[in-house]
Amino acid sequence: MSWRGALSRRLAGSPRAAAIAASGVAGWLGCAGYPTLAEPASAKRVDELTLRVPPRLAADFEAWLPSYVKQLVELPGFLGAKLLSAATPADEAPAVVFVLGGPGAGKGTQCARIVEKHGYVHLSAGDLLRAERTSGSAQGQMIDEYIREGKIVPVEVTVKLLLDAIRADGGRRFLVDGFPRNTNNLSGWQGQAGSAMRVAAVLVFDCPEEVMEERLLERGKTSGRSDDNAASIRKRFATFRDETTPVLKYYEHQGLVTTIDGTRPVDEVWADTTAFIDSLEAGWRRREEA
């Protein structure tokens, strides 16, 4: 499979990337002509290829890159590949800590404590969607169905709610809870918040499904949530396994993930959570002083 062929196929399959195709592949790559890497490189020659991708297309590019790299490294004579970075937000951009973990892992509980002790602004994607659902907006019914089915609402809706809330608050440190939940969330964030916000860390609460199920069924006795029932919980677990895990892998690869065992009593989980926020803040202070 030639590199050129792989690129064309990917472009054909992606609506956003169709715009790239229309503007010409060579122009998009930022170079006049591009190498056909199907020809094996000689052992003495190292070819270097720099791809310039506009920030608004970085998410598509990164989603596509792994399969492209996989094909490259399978070519005889290819020595290796290095992804430098997509778009790097400025250090002074507001910092976001994404908080993830399965349904009932304890995200909201720990976020409430972080707000109280460390003064972060907490934005729960689920809470924003639930509020939007009852606001009487045209998309309320759609959101209702997604939540009940444990499916992830299209990112256009969620990222707008998050960014509106972030802009309205004007703060500098945000906990974004329950987001990004799938690759659609991830690419929507990167496309729309990308360089305006800095993803400082991804905090993950790890908890087995049996424990989370017990917690959610207990919460369901009083929460009034349409998805705290056995059928919805099963679907939410499947969505977490199938759709959120790839996002966690993506951020792990970037060295941004800190995982905390969420199975323990709240105070024990909190001891690790607050220590993590302290270390994050200490790192920022050291950088500011340097």
Ligand SMILES: Nc1ncnc2c1ncn2[C@@H]1O[C@H](COP(=O)(O)OP(=O)(O)OP(=O)(O)O)[C@@H](O)[C@H]1O
């Ligand atoms: N460490 C813990 N030990 C026992 N119960 C907990 C613990 N953390 C949270 N809970 C309880 O479990 C339930 C779910 O917690 P929480 O709402 O914080 O989870 P969540 O990850 O935000 O869930 P969801 O994604 O469904 O909103 C709540 O009733 C909460 O009181």
Ligand SMILES: Nc1ccn([C@H]2C[C@H](O)[C@@H](COP(=O)(O)O)O2)c(=O)n1
């Ligand atoms: N990024 C998100 C976050 C949440 N939702 C929907 C689907 C979830 O099952 C539901 C509840 O979220 P939670 O309060 O458990 O974090 O809200 C979504 O579609 N996209």
